[in-house]
Amino acid sequence: MSQHSSLKAASKIATKRNVLQRFERVELLKKRGKWTDNHRGFGLPKTKSG
Secondary structure, eight states: OOOOHHHHHHHHOOOOOSSOOHHHHHHHHHHHTOOOTTOOSSSOOOOOOO
């Protein structure tokens, strides 16, 4: 039995997300130099990935 063509295409689509997960925001803040090691990770500032 073969897979339907609409299901095959869905797995190959890679869209840009506009919401970052917590660890992605922390990595971005580290790259920008706005993260300290003693920061707890609560109340992170908003970031734009672009």
